[in-house]
Amino acid sequence: MFALFLVLNDTDYLDEILARFVDVGVQGATILDSQGMASALVSSRGRDYPLFGSLKALLEGARPYNKTIFTVLDSEELVERTVEAVRDVLADAEHPGVGFMFSLPIGQVYQLNR
Numbered sequence: 001m002f003a004l005f006l007v008l009n010d011t012d013y014l015d016e017i018l019a020r021f022v023d024v025g026v027q028g029a030t031i032l033d034s035q036g037m038a039s040a041l042v043s044s045r046g047r048d049y050p051l052f053g054s055l056k057a058l059l060e061g062a063r064p065y066n067k068t069i070f071t072v073l074d075s076e077e078l079v080e081r082t083v084e085a086v087r088d089v090l091a092d093a094e095h096p097g098v099g100f101m102f103s104l105p106i107g108q109v110y111q112l113n114r
Contacts, residue, residue: 003070005102007100008067008068008069014069017085017086
């Protein structure tokens, strides 16, 4: 089993990615609202350091929040199909930094029932 994480900076692609998850056989996923460290530092009040000004200039026009999607997949083959589906959706992205993915092997999954 594997956990696949996708940090999606351009949330305009969210619905299409979730539809492709279903197409390739992903049974479910969890979607969290998230924010990158640079964005959090820039938006912090009382930060007048030159470094933060540089970060702010780099992030001008960037979206301050993103979505983190994670899912547990039962095979490496499904991980590869899911990664390829996401890459297909994002292939037309016109700007860098639309997001990133990573997977981790899972030792055990425990259902929590009453």
